[in-house]
Amino acid sequence: MSQYSQKTYDHATLLKAAGLVDASAAGSVILDLGDGLMVADLVIDVSALEVASTDEIYTVTLEGSAVAAMTSGSVTLAEKQLGNVPEPADADTGTGRHIIPIRNELNGTIYRYVRIHTVVAGTIATGINYSAFLGKK
Secondary structure (H helix, E strand, O other), X not given: OOOOOOXXXXXXXXXXXXXXXXXXXXXXXXXXXXXXXXXXXXXXXXXXXXXXXXXXXEEEEEEEEOOOXXXXXXXXXXXXXXXXXXXXXXXXXXXXXXXXXXEOEEOOEEOXXXXXXXXXXXXXXXXXEEEEEEEEO
């Protein structure tokens, strides 16, 4: 295992517990990162994803907002596409650990609150099973 795949897990930065997602939805966990800059890694651990129909695409997004309820002003801070990307495939194409560098600042604005959002597209029978957390740099 490389040094880049080893990340310290802190339950306080859990964005999504392991579980199946079979339809597009925002995560139920909203993290308050405080009013300062945070530089971290978004760690996505994918244990399974369906790609049998060759058109399934799963987009996992880290959304940021200045509003605690995330009801307005949300922006995309990081994004990862999994599944049949960029070309169709007939085998799991995204299982394993995916690490995306993030910061909660965009164009000079600090986004204090973050959550995971998953977009599920294609012919879905089962979906994607994953967990996500923020890991220290």
